[in-house]
Structures are given as structure tokens and as C-alpha cells.
Amino acid sequence: MSRWFTQFxxxxxxxxxxxxxxxxxxEEFQDHLQREIEERLxxxxxxxxxxxxxxxxxxxxxxxxEESRDARRVNFIDDVLRDLRYSSRSMRRSPGFAALAVLIMxxxxxxxxxxxxxxNAVLLRPLSYRDPDRIVTLSTRVTxxxxxxxxxxxxxxxxxxxxxxxxxxxxxxxxYYNGREIPATAGAxxxxxxxxxxxxxxxQVFDVEPxxxxxxxxxxxxxxxxxxxxxxxxxxxxxxxxxxRALGQTIRIYGRPMPIVGVLPPGFRFPxxxxxxxxxxxxxxxxxxxxxxxxxxxxxxxxxxxLESAQAEMTIIARRLEQQYPDANKDRTVGIKRLRDxxxxxxxxxxxxxxxxxxxxxxxxxxxxATLLLGKATARTREVAMRAALGAxxxxxxxxxxxxSFLLALLAGASGLLLAYWGSAALVALAPAGLPRLTEVGVxxxxxxxxxxxxxxxxxxxxxxxAMYASKIDLNEAxxxxxxxxxxxxxxxxxxxxxVVGEIAMAVMLLSGSALLIKSFIALHxxxxxxxxxxxxxxxxxxxxAGTPATAKFFQDLLPKVRRTPGVLSAGATMAPPGHIxxxxxxxxxxxxxxxxxxxxxxxxxxxxAPGTLAALAIPLKAGRDFSxxxxxxxxxxxxxxxxxxxxxxxxxxPIGRTVFCPYDTLQGMTIIGVTGDVRxxxxxxxxxxxxxxxxxxxxxxxxxxxxxxxxAADPNTLIATLRRxxxxxxxxxxxxxxxxxxxxxxxxxxPRFRTLLLGIFAGLAVCLAMAGVYGVMAFAVTQRxxxxxxxxxxxxxxxxxxxxxxxxxxxxxSLGLALxxxxxxxxxxxxxxxxxxxxxxDPWVYLAVAVLLGVVTLLASYVPARRAARIDPxxxxxxx
Amino acid sequence: xxxxTDLVQGTLDLLILKTVALEPMHGWAIAHRIHQxxxxxxxxxxxxxxxxxxxxxxxxxxxxxWKISETNRRAKYYSxxxxxxxxxxxxxxxxxxxxxxISAIVRTG
Numbered sequence: 001m002s003r004w005f006t007q008f009x010x011x012x013x014x015x016x017x018x019x020x021x022x023x024x025x026x027e028e029f030q031d032h033l034q035r036e037i038e039e040r041l042x043x044x045x046x047x048x049x050x051x052x053x054x055x056x057x058x059x060x061x062x063x064x065x066e067e068s069r070d071a072r073r074v075n076f077i078d079d080v081l082r083d084l085r086y087s088s089r090s091m092r093r094s095p096g097f098a099a100l101a102v103l104i105m106x107x108x109x110x111x112x113x114x115x116x117x118x119x120n121a122v123l124l125r126p127l128s129y130r131d132p133d134r135i136v137t138l139s140t141r142v143t144x145x146x147x148x149x150x151x152x153x154x155x156x157x158x159x160x161x162x163x164x165x166x167x168x169x170x171x172x173x174x175x176y177y178n179g180r181e182i183p184a185t186a187g188a189x190x191x192x193x194x195x196x197x198x199x200x201x202x203x204q205v206f207d208v209e210p211x212x213x214x215x216x217x218x219x220x221x222x223x224x225x226x227x228x229x230x231x232x233x234x235x236x237x238x239x240x241x242x243x244x245r246a247l248g249q250t251i252r253i254y255g256r257p258m259p260i261v262g263v264l265p266p267g268f269r270f271p272x273x274x275x276x277x278x279x280x281x282x283x284x285x286x287x288x289x290x291x292x293x294x295x296x297x298x299x300x301x302x303x304x305x306x307l308e309s310a311q312a313e314m315t316i317i318a319r320r321l322e323q324q325y326p327d328a329n330k331d332r333t334v335g336i337k338r339l340r341d342x343x344x345x346x347x348x349x350x351x352x353x354x355x356x357x358x359x360x361x362x363x364x365x366x367x368x369x370a371t372l373l374l375g376k377a378t379a380r381t382r383e384v385a386m387r388a389a390l391g392a393x394x395x396x397x398x399x400x401x402x403x404x405s406f407l408l409a410l411l412a413g414a415s416g417l418l419l420a421y422w423g424s425a426a427l428v429a430l431a432p433a434g435l436p437r438l439t440e441v442g443v444x445x446x447x448x449x450x451x452x453x454x455x456x457x458x459x460x461x462x463x464x465x466x467a468m469y470a471s472k473i474d475l476n477e478a479x480x481x482x483x484x485x486x487x488x489x490x491x492x493x494x495x496x497x498x499x500v501v502g503e504i505a506m507a508v509m510l511l512s513g514s515a516l517l518i519k520s521f522i523a524l525h526x527x528x529x530x531x532x533x534x535x536x537x538x539x540x541x542x543x544x545x546a547g548t549p550a551t552a553k554f555f556q557d558l559l560p561k562v563r564r565t566p567g568v569l570s571a572g573a574t575m576a577p578p579g580h581i582x583x584x585x586x587x588x589x590x591x592x593x594x595x596x597x598x599x600x601x602x603x604x605x606x607x608x609x610a611p612g613t614l615a616a617l618a619i620p621l622k623a624g625r626d627f628s629x630x631x632x633x634x635x636x637x638x639x640x641x642x643x644x645x646x647x648x649x650x651x652x653x654x655p656i657g658r659t660v661f662c663p664y665d666t667l668q669g670m671t672i673i674g675v676t677g678d679v680r681x682x683x684x685x686x687x688x689x690x691x692x693x694x695x696x697x698x699x700x701x702x703x704x705x706x707x708x709x710x711x712x713a714a715d716p717n718t719l720i721a722t723l724r725r726x727x728x729x730x731x732x733x734x735x736x737x738x739x740x741x742x743x744x745x746x747x748x749x750x751x752p753r754f755r756t757l758l759l760g761i762f763a764g765l766a767v768c769l770a771m772a773g774v775y776g777v778m779a780f781a782v783t784q785r786x787x788x789x790x791x792x793x794x795x796x797x798x799x800x801x802x803x804x805x806x807x808x809x810x811x812x813x814x815s816l817g818l819a820l821x822x823x824x825x826x827x828x829x830x831x832x833x834x835x836x837x838x839x840x841x842x843d844p845w846v847y848l849a850v851a852v853l854l855g856v857v858t859l860l861a862s863y864v865p866a867r868r869a870a871r872i873d874p875x876x877x878x879x880x881x
Numbered sequence: 882x883x884x885x886t887d888l889v890q891g892t893l894d895l896l897i898l899k900t901v902a903l904e905p906m907h908g909w910a911i912a913h914r915i916h917q918x919x920x921x922x923x924x925x926x927x928x929x930x931x932x933x934x935x936x937x938x939x940x941x942x943x944x945x946x947w948k949i950s951e952t953n954r955r956a957k958y959y960s961x962x963x964x965x966x967x968x969x970x971x972x973x974x975x976x977x978x979x980x981x982x983i984s985a986i987v988r989t990g
Contacts (some may be wrong), residue, residue, distance in 0.1 A: 006944070007940070010939055012936065027955065027957075028908060028931065028957050029905065029927065030954075031909065031950075031955075031957075032909045032927050032931075034954070035909040036909070058926060058928070060928065061927075064927055064928040065931075067932035068931045069935075070932070071933075071935040072935050072938075072939050073941060290960075
């Protein structure tokens with residue numbers, strides 16, 4: 001370390017204290033000479049002769065001094081400083097050019113930095129918990145790949161969890177949890193809050209300490225105790241004004257008063273922005289149903305235990321449990337993932353897609369700047385030739401030109417950082433709500449390092465080619481040219497042509513990818529959903545379990561009032577509005593086997609609805625009847641099934657009057673009274689699955705959270721105030737939340753919209769840059785060839801033929817670029833397959849459209865210079881010679 | 882016959898390091914000492930000596946100090962740094978190996 005410091009000090013001294021160093025060098029040489037002379041005097045020579053002999057013996061002093069100076073690396077640094085001064089002078093001389101180049105590169109670098117800042121926050125930066133790499137998730141994994149079972153994946157059952165917890169030794173702590181929107185009353189009004197029930201070791205997993213109060217005691221977690229709640233720092237601030245006296249106050253959760261025992265530190269909101277945590281210890285009741293996968297689990301690995309060995313241990317335990325409890329655990333094992341990987345999930349692919357798209361944009365920007373610099377190199381041929389003639393080595397000239405690019409890139413990097421600052425804010429605003437860790441997006445030292453690195457790299461990319469060219473200039477030729485008309489060999493024109501071909505090819509790739517995503521996005525919007533989403537108001541409400549009798553009958557009382565409201569055409573209520581699945585499970589028809597094997601039964605989506613829901617959502621009733629208010633708990637259980645279920649279980653038969661068994665809240669058979677059309681339950685991208693509808697009066701307990709769906713005559717948002725008033729009149733204890741069916745669907749396609757929009761923007765940017773490149777190259781070629789064109793016209797060429805001559809050149813560039821780009825796109829867009837909906841990555845129409853679009857745009861970009869060429873006045877052009 | 886330019890690249894560095902390992906010395910004395918120690922075979926001119934000295938100083942293997950010499954003039958004295966001592970050991974071992982190998986070949990002729 002001290003050695004580096006010594007070197008650094010010496011270098012600094014050599015550079016900034018040059019005179020002193022030179023004086024010392026002189027003195028040192030003088031001393032040497034003196035000693036040589038003395039040596040010779042001693043051997044008896046005359047003083048004059050001794051001096052002469054000594055000088056001859058030690059040779060050229062000036063050269064040695066220069067070499068000694070070189071050994072101190074003074075010259076190198078001097079050169080760099082001189083190059084920098086020279087570069088900034090030459091940039092000030094042509095500010096327009098410099099501004100254009102900086103702008104182009106700033107766009108490229110800024111876009112890259114913005115995307116990287118998101119990638120950095122979401123994918124790269126460790127989670128802000130203590131030893132985040134030791135925190136893992138545990139989930140049930142279905143080993144048999146059968147798509148109907150897929151929705152059972154991930155969640156776990158408490159009895160299995162208990163065995164994992166007791167039998168494993170890899171974990172310091174392990175906890176189950178389950179978070180949802182819960183009705184909570186901290187002040188006067190009931191509202192929704194994110195609440196999570198947690199197992200005893202939950203907070204040990206994250207190794208957090210409360211900022212106020214204490215964690216749950218064992219006593220507080222027991223059933224029948226007074227209960228307890230921990231609140232988030234944010235909730236403490238918003239609902240209790242950060243008053244320490246919040247401890248001991250109560251929050252009513254599901255109507256039950258819970259005393260607040262602690263406040264968590266700022267930033268801790270796991271999972272999903274949780275505000276309230278309540279303890280949930282295992283009761284004997286919980287241990288009964290091993291198949292009930294309703295929980296998620298996290299664990300903290302012991303220090304030094306690698307993920308793989310924990311996974312190996314859990315696999316063995318899972319295999320044992322599979323043999324022990326085949327009815328619940330057949331084809332089930334445990335999957336362990338790092339929490340971060342789990343949180344990031346499928347967004348990883350989208351982000352990598354965006355990062356590669358945006359780096360293509362940067363490459364195009366580099367190529368563009370390189371063509372600009374090549375053009376400039378032409379103009380500077382004489383200057384460079386003069387320097388070479390005066391003795392500058394090739395390396396020195398290249399270094400000078402690279403320094404210029406470097407300065408350009410640094411300026412662009414600084415402006416790009418500014419752009420990225422706004423850009424990443426825009427990205428965050430556009431991003432789908434499910435994108436984790438968005439609040440952490442920002443410019444940190446890694447993003448800074450990235451920008452600096454990218455700037456340096458790009459300066460080499462766009463600077464090296466022009467610099468190599470400039471250094472190869474034929475001195476004789478260049479110096480012979482007149483100042484007005486410096487000519488460059490075909491080399492530079494060809495090089496610029498190649499760069500433009502590359503730009504077009506990359507633009508084609510981006511455009512193809514973007515076009516595929518757009519087509520897929522349109523398909524997503526065109527797909528038959530099975531219901532009509534427009535003009536539907538959705539009001540989610542939850543009846544607290546312990547309420548007044550009026551509260552218990554909330555939906556029964558409210559629905560008729562809603563239906564009578566002017567502007568409401570029809571209304572119903574459903575546990576899960578189409579777009580997400582609330583509950584699913586296996587089912588049997590006709591009769592239930594004595595020992596049902598639920599793990600291999602076909603899967604069915606379970607929905608609790610109120611009568612009138614089908615009409616409100618415009619789900620067609622294909623046969624039979626809808627539920628009615630007469631289907632009460634006292635009456636025989638009835639059910640509606642969809643066409644997918646009929647096709648699967650009653651092919652070619654009449655299902656009405658048959659029986660279906662679903663393990664929702666009862667194993668009693670339900671008589672099928674009607675058949676509905678299929679609805680895409682998990683959003684536009686998912687195929688319809690078999691579905692079984694039940695009525696809310698026959699399943700009251702699990703129907704305590706329903707979304708009222710009201711089809712309205714006009715904009716549904718105008719009815720929010722009215723419905724809120726009606727609901728509060730019916731019961732003040734019920735929290736509610738409004739949205740529209742359209743908004744919910746739009747959330748469903750938020751991720752595809754995000755990537756489609758961004759890729760579209762990048763593709764647009766790429767096309768613009770590529771076209772600017774085409775225009776620049778063609779305009780340059782026209783200027784270079786104005787003599788030749790003038791001559792042609794003087795010899796009788798029509799302006800039409802000149803036009804065609806120039807356009808042909810543009811077309812050659814375009815078709816080469818198209819061919820290359822399409823080939824690369826066909827290969828590259830395969831990676832998009834998982835993001836495409838009803839579109840194949842090799843869709844010929846998409847590529848045709850891309851080819852036509854780019855062809856036309858390229859022609860346009862070359863048309864302007866071509867017309868200028870056609871208008872060249874032969875006399876003027878020839879006189880310039 | 883041995884002009885300094887004939888010295889194998891890096892050998893001069895080794896000679897300098899070895900010489901200043903004994904005591905701090907100024908440039909002329911280093912050249913002189915090498916000349917003496919090599920029984921007047923090796924002659925190091927200033928054109929090779931000073932660039933080498935400045936390079937070694939820049940590398941942090943030797944350090945320089947201005948002192949008053951025995952002739953009562955200011956002279957720049959070079960001495961070995963700890964890093965230089967390590968480098969000397971490594972270079973010397975390397976040289977032993979190399980010269981041993983070369984001698985072995987030359988003798989078999």
C-alpha cells in the first residue's frame with residue numbers, strides 16, 4: 001500500500017513540480033560528469049583533455065535526460081493534459097457537432113442508466129434485512145407437471161410446516177404467514193389495511209427489533225387470549241402521529257379489539273407493505289387438515305449452511321412425509337428459494353429484456369456518433385496529416401483522437417445521468433404495481449459506476465474506428481489536397497456505410513421485438529373474456545366476523561338498494577371478480593369416493609356469488625337458472641358450473657340435476673342448477689378453467705368478503721359516492737374499496753403493457769437514430785460526389801437518373817441492414833416466446849410490416865439528400881474543382 | 882567488450898538493486914561499483930544508468946535522498962526499500978535459474 005502511495009506521490013511531484021524535478025536531474029548529471037572528470041584528472045590528464053574525454057565517455061546527455069523523464073512517466077501525463085486541452089478547444093470550435101454527438105450519446109447512456117437503476121434496485125441490490133442471503137422461502141412444489149394442479153403450488157399447510165420445522169436442522173428460524181387486506185378500525189371509520197398473521201418465529205427470520213414495545217409473547221398468540229398486534233412504522237405515523245402512547249391502544253381487526261404491543265422499524269413491511277401483524281399460533285384444529293394449503297413460509301438458514309444442503313435436507317423430509325401422508329402429500333415436495341429470487345420472480349425476464357433492448361439503442365447511438373466522427377475525420381484530414389508530418393507518431397494521433405471521444409463520452413455520461421434521473425422516475429411510474437422494491441430505485445454508487453463504465457466503453461467503441469482511420473491517412477495525398485476539398489478514400493465512405501447497415505440491422509431487431517409485443521398486447525385486448533368489463537363498478541367490502549346482526553346481513557340488505565339506485569342497470573356480488581382466482585381445489589361429480597384422493601382430482605375454480613352476478617357481469621347463462629335469494633342455507637345446496645367443467649366431466653350429457661362435490665367449506669354434494677359460459681378467471685392471458693359457482697347465502701362464513709359488481713349506464717366512477725353512502729347507512733363497521741372492472745383488467749395486463757410500451761419507446765428511438773445515420777451518410781456522400789454528379793449532369797444525365805443513383809445507394813444500405821436485422825430478429829425473438837400471447841415469435845406478417853416500415857423510412861431519409869443531388873447546378877459544382 | 886546495451890533486459894535492474902543493497906549510493910558510485918565488482922568487465926554508462934534508476938524509483942523499489950557527499954557536494958543517494966529487497970530476492974533467484982540453465986546448455990556444447 002505504501003508503495004502505491006510512494007509512486008503516486010512521485011508521479012504528482014513529477015507532473016506538478018516539474019521544474020524542481022528537472023533541476024535535480026540536471027544536478028545529478030552534472031555530479032556524474034564532475035566525477036568522471038575527477039577520475040580522469042587523477043589518472044594524470046590535463047583538465048581540458050579530462051573534461052573532453054569524460055563528455056565523450058558518457059554520451060548524449062539530453063537523450064538520457066529525456067529517457068529518465070520518460071521513466072518517471074512525466075511525458076505520458078503531459079500528453080494527456082495537452083490532449084485534453086486540445087480536445088476541449090476543438091469541441092468549442094464546432095459546438096454544433098459536439099452538442100449533437102453529446103445529445104445522441106446522452107440519450108443512449110441515459111436510457112441505459114435509467115434501466116440499470118431499476119435492474120440494480122430490483123435484481124442486484126441485496127434486500128435490506130440483516131444477512132438477507134440467509135432468508136429463504138419454503139413452498140410446496142408439485143413434482144408431477146400437470147397444469148390443472150399448478151395453482152396449488154407454492155402454498156403450504158400447517159401440519160406439513162410443523163413437521164418441516166421440527167425435523168430440520170438447517171434453519172435458525174422458520175415461520176408461516178398469511179397476508180391479506182383486512183378490515184381494521186384504528187379511529188372512527190372502518191378501512192382496509194394490509195394485515196398478516198404470523199407464526200411464532202416470524203420476526204426472528206428477519207432478525208428485526210421493534211423500535212417500540214415488544215414482540216408477541218407465547219401467551220398472546222394462544223387462541224382465546226386477548227390477542228395482540230404489531231404495527232408498521234408508517235401506520236404508526238399515519239394513524240397515531242408517531243405517539244409512543246399508541247402502545248396499549250387497540251385496533252379493531254375483523255371487529256375484534258387487539259391491543260398494540262409494538263412498532264416495527266421503518267422500512268419493515270414484509271410481506272407486501274403490511275401494516276398490521278397479528279400472532280397466529282398453531283391450535284389442535286390446525287393440525288387436522290394436512291391438505292389445506294393456505295399459508296406461505298419463510299426461514300432463516302443457520303450461518304454457513306448453504307442453500308443446497310438445506311434443500312437436500314428438506315427434500316428428504318418431504319419424501320418421508322409423502323410416504324407417511326400420501327393422501328395429502330402425493331407428488332409434493334418442498335422447494336427452497338432465496339427470498340430475493342422469489343420476490344423478483346418473472347419480472348427478471350422483463351428487466352433483462354429491457355436491458356438488452358436499451359443496450360442495442362446504445363450501440364446504435366455509438367454507431368451514429370462514430371459516423372459523425374468519421375465525417376469529422378474527413379474534414380480534419382489535413383490537420384491530422386500536418387501533425388503526422390511534423391512527427392507525431394501514429395499512436396500519438398490515435399491517442400489524441402481517443403481523448404476527444406473520451407471527453408465527448410464523459411460529457412454525454414454526465415448529461416445521461418441527468419436524463420436517467422428523470423427517466424428512472426418515469427420508469428417507476430410506469431412499472432406494474434407488482435414490481436417489487438420499486439421504492440428503492442435511485443442513483444447509488446453502483447449506478448454511478450455503471451454510467452462511468454458505459455461512458456468509457458462507448459468512447460472506445462465510437463472513437464476507435466475513426467481514430468484508426470485518421471491515423472492511416474496517406475500524408476502525400478492529404479497534404480496535396482486543397483483546403484476546400486479534402487478528399488477521403490473510399491475507405492471512410494465504406495466504413496460509414498457499414499456502420500449505417502449495422503444501425504439499421506439493430507433497429508430492425510428492436511422493431512421486430514417491439515412489433516411482436518404490440519401484436520401480442522392487441523391480442524390480449526381482443527381475447528374473448530367471457531364477460532363484458534366496461535361500465536362495471538366494483539365495490540369490495542368485508543363484513544367483520546364479530547358484528548351486529550345488521551352487519552351480518554350487510555350484502556343481503558345492500559344489494560337491493562344498489563339495484564334500485566338510478567344509473568345502475570344490474571348488480572351482483574362475487575368473492576373473486578374475474579381477473580384473479582380466490583380459491584381453487586379438486587372436485588368430484590355424482591358421488592364422493594369414501595376416501596377421496598384430492599391431490600389427483602381435476603382442479604376447479606371456486607366462486608361464491610350473489611344472485612344477479614351473471615347478469616351484472618354479462619356472463620351468459622347457457623342452460624338452467626341463476627341462483628335466487630330463495631337459495632338459502634336451509635334449502636338444498638345448489639351450484640352453477642361453467643362449460644369447461646361440463647366438457648370435462650359431463651361430455652355430451654345434461655349436467656342439470658347432477659351433483660358436484662367441492663371441498664370449499666363442506667363436503668356435501670351440490671345440485672347443479674345451471675351452466676354458464678366460460679370466463680378467463682386469471683386474466684386475459686390464462687385459458688378458462690373448470691369453475692363452480694356457489695351462492696353466498698349458502699356459504700355465509702366464507703362469503704364475508706365480497707365485491708359488489710354493478711353494471712352502470714354511464715361512467716361507473718360517478719356512482720362511487722352514492723354507493724359509499726348506501727353502504728355506510730347499511731353498516732358503519734364495514735370497510736370498502738372502489739375500483740372498476742376496466743381498471744382491474746388493466747392491472748392484469750400491467751406487466752405486458754410496461755414491457756410493450758418501453759420496448760416500443762426504445763424501438764422508436766432506435767429507428768430515429770438509424771434514420772439520422774442514413775440521412776447523415778447520404779448527405780455526406782452527396783457532398784463528396786457533387787463534382788462527379790455535376791460532371792454527369794453536364795454530360796447529359798437527367799436529374800431523375802441522379803435521384804435514382806443516390807436513392808439506390810440508400811436502398812442498398814437499407815436492404816443489407818434489413819436482411820441482417822431480420823435474420824438476427826428471427827433468432828433473437830425466440831427468447832420472447834414466454835411473453836407472447838397468441839403470437840408466434842416467427843410471425844411472418846410482423847416481419848413484413850417491419851421490413852416495409854423500415855424500407856419506407858430509409859427511402860425517406862435518403863430522399864432529401866438525393867433531391868439535393870438532383871438539383872446540383874453542374875456549372876457551380878464543376879467550378880469548385 | 883560488454884557495453885551496457887548488451888546487458889540482458891532487466892539485468893541492469895538486478896545489478897543496481899544488488900549494489901544499493903549494501904549501502905545508499907549515488908549514481909556514479911553505483912556505476913563505479915558495478916564496474917569494480919564485475920572485475921572491470923561490465924561498464925554502465927549514464928545513458929542506461931539514470932533511466933534505470935528513475936524507473937526503479939518510480940516503481941518504489943529504491944528511494945532517493947539528497948545528501949552531502951564525501952567531496953562536499955550535494956549528491957542524490959539511492960537506497961533499497963523493503964519492496965525493493967523483496968524484488969531483489971526474486972530477481973536474483975530468477976537470474977540464478979536463468980544463468981544456470983544457459984551455462985548448462987553452453988557447457989554441453
